[in-house]
Amino acid sequence: MTETATAAGPRSKSEQAYAAVKARIVDGTYSPGYRLVLAKIAEDLGVSVVPVREAIRRLEAEGLVKFERNVGATVSGIDPTEYLYTMQTLSIVEGAATALSAPLIGAADVARARAVNEEMRDCLEHFDPVRFTRLNQDFHSILFEHCPNPHILDLVHRGWNRLASLRSSTFRFVPGRARDSVDEHEALLRLIETGAAADEIEKAARLHRSATLDAYLAQAASTEQQPAQQ
Amino acid sequence: MTETATAAGPRSKSEQAYAAVKARIVDGTYSPGYRLVLAKIAEDLGVSVVPVREAIRRLEAEGLVKFERNVGATVSGIDPTEYLYTMQTLSIVEGAATALSAPLIGAADVARARAVNEEMRDCLEHFDPVRFTRLNQDFHSILFEHCPNPHILDLVHRGWNRLASLRSSTFRFVPGRARDSVDEHEALLRLIETGAAADEIEKAARLHRSATLDAYLAQAASTEQQPAQQ
DNA sequence: GCAATAGTTATCGTATACGATTTCGTACTC
DNA sequence: GAGTACGAAATCGTATACGATAACTATTGC
Helix, strand or coil: CCCCCCCCCCCCHHHHHHHHHHHHHHCCCCCCCCEECHHHHHHHHCCCHHHHHHHHHHHHHHCCEEEECCCEEEECCCCHHHHHHHHHHHHHHHHHHHHHHHHHCCHHHHHHHHHHHHHHHHHHHCCCHHHHHHHHHHHHHHHHCCCCCHHHHHHHHHHHHHHHCCCCCHHHHCHHHHHHHHHHHHHHHHHHHCCCCHHHHHHHHHHHHHHHHHHHHHHHHHHCCCCCCC | CCCCCCCCCCCCHHHHHHHHHHHHHHCCCCCCCCEECHHHHHHHHCCCHHHHHHHHHHHHHHCCEEEECCCEEEECCCCHHHHHHHHHHHHHHHHHHHHHHHHHCCHHHHHHHHHHHHHHHHHHHCCCHHHHHHHHHHHHHHHHCCCCCHHHHHHHHHHHHHHHCCCCCHHHHCHHHHHHHHHHHHHHHHHHHCCCCHHHHHHHHHHHHHHHHHHHHHHHHHHCCCCCCC
């Protein structure tokens, strides 16, 4: 998803700024809490502050940064509560998107998804959380990308973006969850293959995500005693 | 009167512009397709174009206006497809919000909602679509406003905002739907009162909205040669 | 030694100015 | 007469400039 309609046109400075800042947030250059100073970013990108301003506001609308009047913008973080909210929201919209998408998923897509899932299974051996998380996104993308309702699809993308700004992949925290996750993926694929009812699929997709959230919460609750391995 | 800041501090020009333009869209002064010219709006509001620009971008992010580079912004309309997408999305997020909110709804809230619903019932006699639609929003607001997840709540609000820019209230198009709607409201209240399971409430709330959408689609299909309902 | 206040600095918010792009109208050619 | 090319007008995009606001620091009084 390299975005940008690639079509010739020089993107506007605003777009550039938006893409650049977003990239830096997602890849962790700007970690949560980082103070985004307009003038500095503008200078870095070789543009004036106005386009940067606009970019920041767009990112704010997406929830990636928090903006305070006359104070400035900070990368909006991952306090656990935020994570919870985002995951819960995503469980709902992604569940719906997957269900709506299901009838439009062809055999080829299922095969592709299954291949990705097998890769994830391999990945379980010599566990690589980052790669696993990436594959996880690929897998789910295949399932929900056919969603015919662009609004819902957009909400799903935003949710994933928020999560992406969590540097450390979820599965690092709850490695035990990974194996279950792979199994649930397979179950989800079977439901889709067999043309299960929409609400069936939706429920499964939603629970799949909720389970990850629950695992995270359980983990967080238990490690809360011993502070931060971070 | 428009100047006086409702709360404490003088809001920024951007905020003013945002609120002003949004209000004009919702109240129909700027009807769908209306061309929003930055300079003109800036002059009307007595500010420069920069804050207006920002306001427009925010509205774009919310889906109330469509923005095209080097061309300008237009009030993004109500083509039936958009309506469908918005309603479908809203059915999902509002259903979830209502379910999440349900455990936090007290007896007083239920009573208030019921009062509103009775008012709607009265309203059925000498049918006033605009008032009915307003009451409808009041009713649902009571049900979902307690939703503890701010993201979901935000999505619900955005959905309602989009619909608000539909000048003509839905119920004008499908008056037959109004009576059913009132009955379903009562059923929904009973579910909440009796502490029904969350998924029960969610399903009911979602279906309630879907039914309105379906009624609209049926109506549209019969009156016009409504193409593709997807 | 601590608290309150005044001054300083960093950063944001908005206005103005000008260049870039698109759109529309008109004239010219085939 | 129709189509194309040129040019003018409208509008957006961005840079620069300056005023406003909030955070920070040092100083003074107790």
